Amino acid sequence: MLTSYGEKNLDQGKNDKDLQKVIDAGIRKGGSGPKDGQRGKPKGPRTDYLQIEPETPGYKLVQVIFERAVGEGLASTDLADHLGIAPSTLSHLKTGRRLASSLGRDVIEKFAEFLNYPVLAVLILAEQVHLSDFYSPRNDLDRAIDRALQFMADDPEWGGMMPKDLEGASTHMKLWSVWMYERATKTRLITGGVDYLDLLKSMDEFRGEYPS
Numbered sequence: 001m002l003t004s005y006g007e008k009n010l011d012q013g014k015n016d017k018d019l020q021k022v023i024d025a026g027i028r029k030g031g032s033g034p035k036d037g038q039r040g041k042p043k044g045p046r047t048d049y050l051q052i053e054p055e056t057p058g059y060k061l062v063q064v065i066f067e068r069a070v071g072e073g074l075a076s077t078d079l080a081d082h083l084g085i086a087p088s089t090l091s092h093l094k095t096g097r098r099l100a101s102s103l104g105r106d107v108i109e110k111f112a113e114f115l116n117y118p119v120l121a122v123l124i125l126a127e128q129v130h131l132s133d134f135y136s137p138r139n140d141l142d143r144a145i146d147r148a149l150q151f152m153a154d155d156p157e158w159g160g161m162m163p164k165d166l167e168g169a170s171t172h173m174k175l176w177s178v179w180m181y182e183r184a185t186k187t188r189l190i191t192g193g194v195d196y197l198d199l200l201k202s203m204d205e206f207r208g209e210y211p212s
Helices: 005-025 059-071 076-083 087-095 105-115 119-125 141-154 164-168 171-185 196-209
Strands: none
Touching: 059 076, 059 087, 059 105, 059 119, 076 087, 076 105, 105 119, 141 171, 164 171
């Protein structure tokens, strides 16, 4: 399918905006914290309404869902009505009785519509899909990541900005850093990977030509 130069630019702009949503969703906002002499947990977007910890699988999706609801002035019952799901589902996500990583496809799609995110981005936030899933299992991913990080460290423009503690970070964090570097510099450091935004675009084009 042929597209004009302008259409390609529009597509790329949309992809960049979708990716930025994923990035922004993972950024934890700081709270005001307790005042001098006060006891208790710091207050902020997370502790005000979530009873789960960041280590909980799928925490980021729960965080961004309720931050969006609070920003729009929606109570949990109103949010449940808006999404068309049981109020108990939201309550259990807040308390950890149910994990976002175990949500069904129907709920994931409703969350994606509410957030105006790609469904795959919501699956990533729910930790049902991981960045390592975009790479061939034939790769020795740990060694590939180490080589990529060394390449990044040697980059005269970017190397000086690498966090010093990245070496001891989780594989997921390292891979995310490599992935972002690849997108920022248009450099492929780990072979066998798939850019999910490009994959989605190609699938849309395919279904446009061959609708099911």
